Amino acid sequence: MLRACVIGWPVEHSRSPIIHGYWLARYGIDGAYEKEAVAPEALAEFLATLWRRGYVGANVTLPHKEAALRAARSADEAAMTIGAANTLWLDPDGALHASNTDAYGFMTNLNAEAPQWKEGLGAVMVLGAGGAARAILFGLIEAGATKVLLANRTRSRAETLAAEFGPRVEVVDWEKRSEALSACGLLVNTTSLGMTGQAPLTIDLSALPANAVVADIVYNPLETPLLAAARARGLAAVDGLGMLLHQAVPGFERWFGVRPEVTPELKAHVVATLGAQ
Numbered sequence: 001m002l003r004a005c006v007i008g009w010p011v012e013h014s015r016s017p018i019i020h021g022y023w024l025a026r027y028g029i030d031g032a033y034e035k036e037a038v039a040p041e042a043l044a045e046f047l048a049t050l051w052r053r054g055y056v057g058a059n060v061t062l063p064h065k066e067a068a069l070r071a072a073r074s075a076d077e078a079a080m081t082i083g084a085a086n087t088l089w090l091d092p093d094g095a096l097h098a099s100n101t102d103a104y105g106f107m108t109n110l111n112a113e114a115p116q117w118k119e120g121l122g123a124v125m126v127l128g129a130g131g132a133a134r135a136i137l138f139g140l141i142e143a144g145a146t147k148v149l150l151a152n153r154t155r156s157r158a159e160t161l162a163a164e165f166g167p168r169v170e171v172v173d174w175e176k177r178s179e180a181l182s183a184c185g186l187l188v189n190t191t192s193l194g195m196t197g198q199a200p201l202t203i204d205l206s207a208l209p210a211n212a213v214v215a216d217i218v219y220n221p222l223e224t225p226l227l228a229a230a231r232a233r234g235l236a237a238v239d240g241l242g243m244l245l246h247q248a249v250p251g252f253e254r255w256f257g258v259r260p261e262v263t264p265e266l267k268a269h270v271v272a273t274l275g276a277q
């Protein structure tokens, strides 16, 4: 039996077991996907003994994503640029390899749900400068975005990211986020605003062009106030759950040998668990 897990601290909230468990049953694979609560001080030892614990690989969630990258023997370009890993696997010699599939997940979902985002693309507005923003910036720039406006409550964090990602990223004052939208064909929220238990994101979408796309990576609730406001204006709206589902695909394929499909049935299965915790 092939076994993988998600490692976090805490880990209870993770939806990964629901996604991978669905695919294991769907494809009739003799495998298991478990939750592992591992304290930060125990992570290095846990990863060094992953194989002995019976695992072929793992997902890594907060707060271990940076430490997991450091622990790996090799990492792909996405993980290196983003500075964090969310997917690990062991090669036949027992060496640990790392990837970050968040950018892949976001871009695959965006391209599937609103492929028009690239047509006549002006600037892209990204809100937030945390861990997720790094993945989104990597994905957008790799996909050809030439101008990304980055606004974050704490401006210095946005400036740090802009310095790392180069001249395509331009920092905009958090207070000017609404007016700067007139030049944008795509708006992406990567802050935690709008999440259940958090304040909603306040932004006036009226300056966005009529063909603009609005994406939120918050997925609980599925329909955030931002997405509801976008739909009310007749704009294309892309939710955060698609990113979560697509980012799981490469790990599952590596560990279990089948490239799984993201389907409406899977989405409905995961949606049914939202709000349950």
Ligand SMILES: NC(=O)c1ccc[n+]([C@@H]2O[C@H](COP(=O)([O-])OP(=O)(O)OC[C@H]3O[C@@H](n4cnc5c(N)ncnc54)[C@H](OP(=O)(O)O)[C@@H]3O)[C@@H](O)[C@H]2O)c1
Pocket (backbone or CB within 6 Å): 102, 105, 127, 128, 129, 130, 131, 132, 133, 152, 153, 154, 155, 157, 190, 191, 192, 193, 195, 199, 217, 218, 219, 240, 241, 243, 244, 245, 247
């Ligand atoms: N769909 C997916 O697959 C997926 C993947 C990863 C993350 N996410 C979601 O993305 C969100 C961000 O995750 P993260 O890991 O990037 O978190 P993070 O590193 O903690 O960053 C949080 C971001 O939100 C901003 N923020 C928080 N409270 C704010 C407030 N009251 N006003 C203005 N800005 C505020 C922070 O601004 P400051 O810098 O000023 O603090 C920062 O930019 C979470 O909701 C997470 O669940 C979704």
